[in-house]
Structures are given as structure tokens and as C-alpha cells.
Amino acid sequence: MDLNFTEEQKAFRAEVRGFLQEKLPQRLSDKVRLGQRLTKEDYEEWHAILNEKGWLAGNWPKEHGGAGWNAVERHIFEEETTAASAPRIVPFGLAMLGPVLQKFGSKEQQQYWLPRILDGSDWWCQGYSEPGAGSDLASVKTTAERDGDHYVVNGQKTWTTLGQYANMIFCLVRTSKEGKPQEGISFLLIDMDDPGITVRPIVLIDGEPEVNEVFFDNVRVPASNLVGEENKGWTYAKYLLTHERTNIAGVGFANAGLANLKRIAKLEQSGGRPLIEDPLFAAQIAEVEIALMAMATTNLRVVSAAAAGQAPGAESSMLKVKGTVIRQEINALTKVAVGPYAMPFVSETLEAGTNEGPVGPDYAMAATPHYLNNRKLSIYGGSNEVQKTIIAKAILEL
Amino acid sequence: MDLNFTEEQKAFRAEVRGFLQEKLPQRLSDKVRLGQRLTKEDYEEWHAILNEKGWLAGNWPKEHGGAGWNAVERHIFEEETTAASAPRIVPFGLAMLGPVLQKFGSKEQQQYWLPRILDGSDWWCQGYSEPGAGSDLASVKTTAERDGDHYVVNGQKTWTTLGQYANMIFCLVRTSKEGKPQEGISFLLIDMDDPGITVRPIVLIDGEPEVNEVFFDNVRVPASNLVGEENKGWTYAKYLLTHERTNIAGVGFANAGLANLKRIAKLEQSGGRPLIEDPLFAAQIAEVEIALMAMATTNLRVVSAAAAGQAPGAESSMLKVKGTVIRQEINALTKVAVGPYAMPFVSETLEAGTNEGPVGPDYAMAATPHYLNNRKLSIYGGSNEVQKTIIAKAILEL
Amino acid sequence: MNFQLTEERQMLQDGLRRYLGDAVTPEALKAAESTGFSPEVWAGLSEMGVAGALFTEEQGGFGGLGFDLMTVFEELGRAGAPDPMLEVLLAGGIIAALGSESQQALVEQAVEGGVQLAFAHNEPSSRYDIDRIETRAERSGEGWSLTGRKSVVVNGAQADHVVVSVRTSGAPGEREGISLFLMPKGTDGVEIRDYPLSQGGHAAEMVFDGATLPADALLGEDGAAYDAIETAQARATAALCADALGAMETARALTGDYLKTRKQFGQPIGKFQALQHRAADMLIEIEQARSAVINLCGHLEADRDTREIHVSATKHLVGKVARLVAEEAIQMHGGIGMTEEYELGRFARRLSMLDQRFGDATWHLGRFVRLRAA
């Protein structure tokens, strides 16, 4: 047992930190810090900076243009970028599709699509969820029928995050109704500009059109866009979900959120003294900090085992549950901390560069939207209820 | 809406209070206050005092020698007696069997058994639960076979509270295996001195032999001891359980426990100041106090509806859950409040009049035993899990 | 002891529930987004004379007791009505308590319906302390000149009259020296920024830069307004908690319906025991909240210390339960509960913002401890 990082790991951390100091645009980190909205261009700018350094795809092997980091290095990179308020890396192409193509895609698909993910030619989105399916992903109803060298796709996807920015979508589609629901699913790459595709934004309770519905009406997709074999898509989907689970705990986000909360609690006054000196509020911050200290170590245990080649089991479900609960608690405390200025709901103030300044202190404007938006953390990616059932079954063997 | 008691109710409260001041022996209230064990004789002494006043059976109609109080009057009596640290009234004969006999017993049974409950001739215990049945009371396995003018009883009962003091037990027994489990149950009164009965104490985690197993080996019971009709016992059993549910919230016990906790927190020192001035501990007391203030009003709402003749529904399940959680939280805080002196585990100190004085302050000695013992509150009388299922089904119509 | 509504209150409740059930339409909500209230619903409430229930007969109303407030505001919350009735209670209550005969006319107008009020009291650094007022009024000729800033004044831009609290002497944190003025809409020297609120409705930042008010704008005695503000805020807190209670009832009803109809893995999700037990927990806590609201409403007319203990106990408990209900209702719905299109969202937001007015759950827990120790 040793809680210390190796000298190599410390050197890597210093390198990342130096890079961020030099290359992360202040304009972007300011937006992230204040919780303002990032535009498509903001993300693309940051992706390009990372790609230039070869750090955009930390989890990809070097042969595909990735950094080839192990789990500990990825963890360090994550810690440093969140601490520096760097924009997050949009995961759909890099964390989700990339690994699937590398494992199951044809040589041609790899050579064509992977570089386009890195250089920003394509913005991918995810076509997994369907209306009414909830956590039961295998109940795919969107169909793809073979017609010559095309598939004809009909159906609907939903909860498609940032679909409004995407020009490509990877989809689970049903190519057969035989056998178990898992058996007739295929994995298809679809151009969002194809005729027959409609994107409809879903406004969430924080006022954000972050997710979308995507409708497919006789969309013709070249058969060459099928990944792997027909009807084997469920295997690839599960592989993708496993990859999505890395950094499921969100320790970096939690740390950044906690630091922000403490900063606010020092600035806000209550009873003529800084809020952080209120013993009951300070105790609530302390409770979540203590939980986070432990969770971060659980995360390191999993990361360290992953770096040593072990596949995480129900631990990632535990991290998902605890990680989301902690982040949501930090969001809730932040909303309380900013006091009455959590009430104003002026969407424009969250756009940087508009004339609409914040109503109260700038740190207050995103508190309520973030609190509301992050209720999703315990719902998506396999709801916390699904995770608990997994934990019970795996560990209790129930 | 009116939260005030009527003038008549206030006068009744004053009368109860005056009676307690005059008649409640200091020796008994001291024991109750310190959480020491009451002996069989202690209970009998208090029962006799109440019976002399005609107040022993508050819930019985006057024609049977009861006080004939309505729900509000019973509530007031409960509040005053718990506040004065009076011993509780042992419920098995008075609150459980009495109402069943009054409703379903024969004239002869009523005339013989009811006066004996009031004058203390009989100490009853309850033969409902069986090993392995848990909250599934209808799965009665103890059999009673008719043999001439007797029943021959074989089987086992468990969790028989204070069975060691009892000379009589009322039992659910199986007289038929036909139909649904509920259909072949009968309600039988059995003399504990009959040959073939063995009582074995079960020691609980607080070291107390409060409950017992009762074994029946070919015990011959006169058929005249059958209450109501053969195979209709489930109806009587449910009627009994409904009656047991009055005062299910335990507001009086919670109030007394809270007062005791506050007293201790004023006496205990932490960091050179009274513990009650520790803001975090004070907040925990406040939280449970606030919950209790609300729960007491919910209880009054139910009591008031009951006095107006309405039958409580799922509200009593809500009161059971919330009431037990509040009392258990008070117990847990009390254990914390007494500090290291919660550790000594000297059973003898809980007997009044022995040479073994308390190790620390006298208020500390019962803190841990009570904390441990009251874990039962959420288990017996229909576990809190069972109550939640009832609530969900009744109100959500699930 | 009696927990039945009187016949009059029962009629009021029934009428309100029926009316609001029809009137709070998506269109009415849409209208309220830009203007801060729904002109149609507001007119309807005026026609029903609902504001009369907030005031005593002496004040020109027909109610005014705690349980009258509970009856009205539980229904407003249940419907998620976007109209500033709470501000009528708050500002109107102060005017009724302190106003001169001519100022009292406003209360009558409020009862008759239609007049919009606001109470400009909060300041950027006052948080939830009533006495931490820095905005100053100084005598200027015959009248007064006001300087300072009021923050998150609910309905501030819409109100025909705004009650403004100021300091005429003393320092922030002192109870003495707080005064009140009655300011008509459009008073010069007041800069107003109007904006929407998360829970619906609008609020405003109000900057006073030498705004001048006549001598008869003073409400009550110079420097002695604290008690009236505390009393009015206690009543408004009771009303807000009743509003939250109503919103919780709707959230639980929506959740119950959803659990019964939504199917997953071949059966209604309400058949899953884990969700059943969590729904039961939610119900138990809502029952606690209802009792807490009853406790506060039943003690609004008690002595100050008793009343304020109940203010803090109830605001703490209802605040905690509101968070639980909002979060659990969303969670049990899953994704659909996160969408603006579905009805739950606005109730969840309304509940989420309960903490932000008159003190959050933690703040009131600390205050309860101090009040009990005093």
C-alpha cells in the first residue's frame, strides 16, 4: 500500500500543469469557472489545442493518434484539467465511438473516421436511447432494413446530447426481430445531413436545450457504415458503455465544485460574517468534503487496478452512485450558499459576451441551473437504481 | 382548524396531573426516569393504583370497568403519564386481549376474565409470532386438535414479551389446514401452568431476557377457552392489531426521551462547556425536536379523527414509521451525549436497590441498553418495511 | 382541538382548486414568463376576492388567520399559479398593520382586487437577516431622500405600490432605526432591473439614488418598523410553506400516476418495491410537512417567541422535505422529469427555490437552536 504517486507520475502531472498554464485560453477557463455556456467553437478551439499536443485522445493507443495513457495518467490529466477549469473533452467521438472503431471497425473505417474525430472534421453524437426505453437499452425499436448497398432507417432516438452541433451520429438500430432483444441489434454510422433526419431540441428544467430528439424517416445509409457484423451491435454497445464508465466518479468535477463552493462561502455574508463561519453550513461542506476524500481514494483504487490490467466490476457502479450523490450535494449546497441570488433565471447572462450582466455576484448566476441540470447525473448512464441492483446482484449474489 | 384543547379537555388534563402528583410513587418514577428495570411487582403496584381510580383501562367501556375515554382523553392521559415518568401499562391484557373479549368473547368469558385483568389476578402474554414467520403472521403452524371437550396444542410461539411473568397466554392456533392460511386459525386462551408448556428466555443484545420462546407439547386446553368461533381467529387477531395501533406513534415516550436528552446535554461537558452549546450537537437535537413537533401534530390529527369516529387508515402506518425513527434517533443521540460512559455494561446497575451503583453519572447507565433495545421498535408490530408497503399500496394504489 | 376546515374555508378551497385547475393553462404560464404574472388569472383571482382571505374583517377582508392563509396558498402552490399573491400578503400586511387611514385604502383596493404590491426589503448583503438594512432615508425638505440598493424584490417592477424598508438611524444588524415607506410605481430616482425567477414570476433589482418621497409616504413610526416586518414575514413564511405543501402534493400526484402507468421490464415501475418504499417515504415526509404548516399557521397569532420558534421549525422542516420531494419526484420519473415540457419541472423548480426566500433550512435550524436557548 502506498498513497504516493511515482516520480514519473509526478513529472507527468507537472508537465500537464505547465501545458495548461501556457495553452489553456483564459477566456475559456473563465467561462468554465463561472458556469457559462460553451459554444461549439469553444469546444473545437480547445480540442484543437489538445490535438496539437497529441493529448486530445488520452485513452487511444498511439498508433491511432492517441496519447496511449494508462488509467493513472488519464486520472492525473483529468485532475489537472478540471482543477484548471479547462473545458471538458466532448466524449462522443473520443471516449465512445473511437474505442469501438478501434476494436471492431474495419481498417477502412478506422483510417477514415478516426483522424476526422481528432482534427474536428466530425462532431459525433450518440443514438442509443429511445423514448420509453429508460435504462432498458436493448429494447431498440429504430429499424434498419437492407436495401441493396444501403440500410433504410426509420425510428426515433432521444436524449441525444449536443445533437444540435453534430454532423454524425452513431446508432443502435434493429436489423432483426429474431431471438432475444439483444440479438438483432446493429451499430450504424449515420450522416446527420442525410435527407429524412429531423432534430428537435428538448428543453430541460434549467432552460437549456442540451439534449435532442432525432427522428429518422426512411434515411438511406450506405452499408459500408455498418460497424462490425450485422446483428452483433449489442456487443459493441456494451464495450462502449464500459469505456464510458472510466472516470465515472467525476472526482475532478467534484473537486472543482467543492473549491468553488468554499470560495463562495467565504465571499457570502451571513449575519455579518462570512457564511463559511456559520458552524452548520461549514459542517455541511465538511461532510461532503470528507465523503469526497474517501470517494477519491476509492476511485484511485479502481484506477490503479485498471492500470494494472484488472477489469473493474461492481466498483464502478459504486463509484457512479457515490460520485453523483456527492456532486449533486455540492450543487445543492452551492445553490443554498448564493442565497436569494439563486432565484434570478436570466438565460442570457450565461452567454459570455452579451450585454446582459449577472443580476447578483457573477458566481451566483449558474448555481440554480447547475443544481437543476445535474439531477441528470443520477438518471443517465444507467440510473442509480440500476447501479444498485447491479451491486446487489454482483456482490451479494442475490 | 383549532390547535387548542377544549376547556373540558384541559380540566381532564389537570385532573390527571393532580392524580399523578398525589398517587404516583416516587420510587417508581425514579426507576422509569433512570431507565432501570421494573419488576413484576412494580407493574402490579402501579396497575393497582390506577385500577383503584378506575383509570387502568382507559380504552374499555365503563360497563366493563373501564374509563370509557375517547381517543383525545387517552392521548392526554398518555402525555401526562409519560411526562411524569409513570410506568407504562402492560398492554397484553388491557390493550390487546380486553377489547377482543369485549367484542368477540362469550358473556361467561367476559364475566370471568375481564375483572381478573383489572384486579391483577392474571398476567397475560401474547402468543402470536412463530419462528420464521416474521411479519407474515397468518403462517401459524402451532396446531390445536379437538379431543372431546379439549384442544390439544402442539407447536411453538416466540418473541413473547414478559412471558416469564405471565400465568396466561392468548394464542393464535391452527385448527384447520383447509383454504387460505388465514382461514383455519383460532383464538385460544391457555393457562401457562398447564403441563406441556415450557418457557425459554431469549436474551436480547442489550442483555435483557425481555422476550421468550414458549413451547407447547400436547397441552390440553378446555374448549371453553376458545374465543368466538373456531377458524375465525384471524378476524379477532386483526381486530386486536388495530387496537394495538393506538398510540403507535409513541409521542409521549418521544417527548420524555427528548427532555431526558436535553437534560443530559446540559449536564455533560464538552470542550469545557455544556454539550448543548456545541452547535452541531444542538442542531441534531433541534432536528429531531422539529420532527417530533410535526409528528405530534400528525398524531393529534389521527387522534382527533378517531375521537370523531373515523377509522385511521395508512396514517397509522406513517405514524408507526416516523414515530419509531424519531424515538430511535433520540436514543442514538442520548448514547452519544453520555460520551465514554455509554460503554460500561453492568447489568446489575439497572436493578434498583442493589449495591452496584452506576459507573458514571446515573443518567448514563441506561443509554446504551435503551439504544440497543429500541432497535426493536422498527421491527416488531409490523416492521417498518411492511408499513411502507402498506402505505404505498393504500395511498398510491400501486 | 379540531383539524377540519370550517365550512367557509372548505368552500374557498374547493372554489380555488376548481378555478385554478382550469385557469393555470400553458398559455397563462407563458404570459407570466414575460410579464411576471398572468393578467387573466390575476383578474380571475380578483373577481373571486381571494385576497380578502388574507385580511381580517377589521382590515376589510374576511379571514386573515393562519388557517385562511394555509387554505389559499396551498391551492396556489398545488396549481403552480404564477401570481404574486404572496406579495399582497407581505406588503399588504405591513400596510394594514402600520398604515395611516389613507394608506389603508390600498389594503381595501387589494381586497377588492387588482392592485399589485411588493416589499423591497432584501439587500445584496442582508441575506436572511431582517435587521441588516443599509439603504438609508434622510430628511430632505418636507420629505425624504432614499439611497441604497434592494435586491431580488419579487414583483418589484410590476407593483403599483412598493413598501420599502430603510434605515433612518442605527447600523446594519440593529433592530432600532428601521423605517418603512410606501412608494408608488414610477417614482423618480429609482433604477429598476426586472428579470424572471426560477420558480416563476419576476423580481427586480432596485437602486435608489436620491429618490424623493413625500413626508406622508412614511409607514408607521420613524425607526420602529422591525416588529411589523418580522410579523409580516412570519405570516408570509407560513403562506410560502403552504404553497410548497401544495406543490409537493402535485409532485407526488404526478409521481404516483407515473409509477402506475410507466412500464419497464414488462411491468409498471410502481411494482418495484424499492420505488414503493421511496414513494412511501415521500408521503410520510409530506405528512410531516403538512403538520409543520398546521403548527405554524396555528401559532401565527401567538406571542412573538412562540410564533418565531414555529417559523423556524416549520421553514426548516418544509425546506428539507421540499428538497426531498423535488429530487425524488424527478428521480422516480427519470429523464422525462428533467424536461421542461413535462409538468413536474415547474413544480420542482418552485420547490427548489423555497430555501431562497425568508431563510434556508439550515439557516432556520440554527435560528431554532438560538430561539430555544434564549
Next chain:
Amino acid sequence: MNFQLTEERQMLQDGLRRYLGDAVTPEALKAAESTGFSPEVWAGLSEMGVAGALFTEEQGGFGGLGFDLMTVFEELGRAGAPDPMLEVLLAGGIIAALGSESQQALVEQAVEGGVQLAFAHNEPSSRYDIDRIETRAERSGEGWSLTGRKSVVVNGAQADHVVVSVRTSGAPGEREGISLFLMPKGTDGVEIRDYPLSQGGHAAEMVFDGATLPADALLGEDGAAYDAIETAQARATAALCADALGAMETARALTGDYLKTRKQFGQPIGKFQALQHRAADMLIEIEQARSAVINLCGHLEADRDTREIHVSATKHLVGKVARLVAEEAIQMHGGIGMTEEYELGRFARRLSMLDQRFGDATWHLGRFVRLRAA
């Protein structure tokens, strides 16, 4: 970064788990009830040289680091062993840190096995403050005379040697002026009342009424013992938390087995989703507790402030989880979980008493806040 046990520690863990699994029998527990420890198990542990893991090579042991403590005490907790190894760590650690060469012999004896130690430090009004010591020692001839009372001295009556903390100068609440003495069993002028503890083992009240100790009984410098006590208590807190972690693992294993085998309404109760999710919550929290123990054990050798922040963070978190696990394990068992006959009971009691030594969860939360603010 590495979360694997070293080979040595793995062997120690395996050996201990095997030995204690066999040795902690009902008979051993029965024996411990009256005497405070099980002579057989104690002899067995001595034979294995387990105490050596608590001390560094320099001190005569073969371990002494945080993760050595974790390895040993997690197994003692898992088995619910009733033996006072924690007192060897606590008192032995102080002797190792401050003792003269001749006093150090005791540590060697402890490592070789068999010697029983205790630390008489708590007093009736000290609660969890290390510095709130009132028992006084005054010079008397060549030696010292002790007056005062020590409370709940775990293993006090059984110990061959007791380390006693006293005040030789200053006032309760001051860090300066605290001194330590090494007192052999049977010293005159000490009245001892021995009694059993809820969690197993014994403790004693010790009244010093002019008890006399020779000059060479002083441990370390006069008046400068605070730091050594704090350090030893930090290590003992880590050990106690590891012990609780082991006890939780057993409680969860018993609960898991019970959920799998106990049937109700025709199926194993573990099939009920509500219980599944609560079991999952319990597992998640136990994982949190494990990480918290790792955090503390990994920082025992850090600078004082870092170490103490982890002491309070870990004691708080493990305290909360211990309560949850004890209560949920009983609840999920139902009635059987309440009985002394069933094995869960003694683990639940052990977990229930975690709060009572070295500070409860709430106390450490407050301390964490103060340490962070400092």
C-alpha cells in the same frame, strides 16, 4: 501509488484471519466476559507475534506503519476478537516514543508477547479532549504523588503496566503541563473498579488518592507529553477504525447470507428490491469507510496537521457508516438480529461503541471544520 498489500502483510492477514476464525469461539468469548480478555486467544496472538506488527524494527517490531495497523486491526474486528491489542498499540506506542532505555523493555516484552498494557487518560469531565486533564502529580520525596480520577480505562484492571497521564502544571484545557507515568499493577493508593464493556472487554475506574510512584516512573519530559499522546491516539484511532471496518465486513457478510437464505412470502428476502438497494447502499458506504481508513493509515506518518485532518475525517466517516451498518444489519435481519444468541449482536454492539472512544462522529466533524479553518 499502489493499493496491494505487501507480501508480508498479506501473509499476516491470511494467518490472522485463519487463526482468529478458529480461535474466537463462544467459549473464548465467554471467558473474556468475566476476565476482560480470552487467555487462550491472547496466548495465541502472542505466539504469532502479532504485536510486532504494531512497532517498527527500531522499536523491536517488524512493522509500525499505518498499513500494518490496518492489516492487524481489520482482522481483529472481522473476528470480533475480545482482546486488548489496541491498548498495546496505545500505551506501547507512548512508551516506545518517550520511554527511557529501561522503560523500552516493556515494548520488547509486548512484542515478544504476553504483557498487557493500558492507558489511563480519560477523566469524567474530559470527554474527548486530550488536554482536559485534571488528575495531578506532585513531587513527593524522591518520587511523585498522584491524585485524581481516570474513567473508563480500557483493560485498566488487567494491565501489567498502566501509562497514566497527569497534570504537573497548568490548567485543564492547556497542552503544556501534561506528564506521563508508567505505573505497575498493584501500586498502592489506587482504587480500581473493574467492569465489562458493551463492545466486549473490560474497563476500570481508577481513583488515585495519593498513590506514590518513584522518580523513574516518569515517561519522557515533565509537562511535555501532549504531542506523544496525540500521536499515539491518532494511531489508535486508525486502528480502531480498521477494527470497525472488519466488524462491518462481518456484519455485511452475515446480512448477505441471511438475505439469501431467509424466506418470506415464498422467496428469499434478498429478492425484494427494497432490501437489495439498501444492501447496496450499505456496501457503498462500507467501501467509503475502507477508503477513509486507507486515507488515515496512509497519512499517519505525515505532518501533524495533515495527520489530524485525516484523523477527524476518518473517525467522522467511519463513525457514521458504523452506525448505518449496525442498524441496517439488524433491521434487515429482523427479530433474530436482536438476539444475543445470533452472532450479529456482538458485532453490532462493537460498532455501536465506536463513537464512544476517541470522539464521536459529530465531535470529529466539528474538529475537522476547525482544523480546515486553521
